[in-house]
Amino acid sequence: MQLTVLGCYGPYPPAGGACSGYLVQENRFNLLIDCGNGVMSRLQNHLEFWQLDAVILSHLHADHYSDTMIMRYGLEIAFSQGLRSKPLPLYAPPEPVSEFERLPYKNAYAVSSLTEGGEWQIGPFTIKTMAGIHAVPSLAFCIQSPSGTLVYSGDTEYCESFAEFASGADIFLCEANYQEADIRNGLPNHLSSAQAAQIAAAAGVKKLLLTHHHPERDPATSLTEAVKHFPGAELASEGAIYYVPTSHS
Template structure:
């Protein structure tokens, strides 16, 4: 699997960047994970919108959904320019019915409900879910293909269930929206110690901190997480790629 960070900021994108969005590729299949503000623009540094084979959504907060509307418009315009006539399946939970219904657009995008209690097969990927601690229904994802495992926490306060869910994952894409001396649980987010603890106790092979704060020295997040996890820690950044 190849993972490309398209956007990694929490809440809103910093200048010339994007909020949450990740491109996962395997066997020529392109899966977009979340579609926050700025994601469509920077996705095109790697692939065109019409080259997406599927997309999946963790939850309906704007920093994860803001570019879905413009993605739909891109598919519409490319249909006229290129004659593209495929329908993009966009997988999401249906606990926000209005949000879920907005995913379907003409014959170009179709909202596809996933069952969080079951495994979902999307192209070469097998995806399982874990409900997170967040103000709205949100699901972490374990994505497996080719004998490798990626775990994406999406947005969440710390929860013990991350440990078995992410056990020995090859890459742990973990939100880290607060510094270690801050309590993010009320907002439904983790701090750097939470991220390091989850990674350490799960025994993951690599920790990537994402959904980052807009203030402070981000290297401090790595240092703090490193007090509880002794593996490789990387700060997410635009266009960063990983072979899993």
């Protein structure tokens, strides 16, 4: 399994950055997790967008799905040019309904609902879901293949059950939008890097990748606060590729 970080910022990117998007590949199957602004552009550094086999969205906030609104134009053109013959399977939580209903566009996507506590077989991946705590319904994904397990947090506040869900993951890709001061100040909806690291330690994951970086937070502080709890914690960086079993380029 190969994980490529396409975009790792939210709720907006810094200059030259992109919001949430992660390409997961195995046996030539190309799965895109989240599709925030800037992701379609970055994706094409690695493969043609029309070569995607499926897209799964953790939740329907714009920093996680806005480029699906752009990719649909490209898919329409790819169909007309004979580059692609079938709609792109797109899985997303069905709420907020107003956002979910915006996803279908001509025959660009074959849209399906993702719900908490379910299990889906998508290409070589078995994907389980868990609900996070967020302003809109947000799902965490446990993505298993014969080569190992990747767990992605989606967007969430701290919740006890996360450690069990992430238990034993080869890579735990966890949002760390906040720092400890933000939690002390009562900011809702996201984890601090320290909380992400505490979950990773409790779960016994092999590798912790902190992501969903806030453009107004110092990344060095986020990392310092995380390594107190999980010494091997790393900051996800755009363009980096990680492998399961684990190595990094």
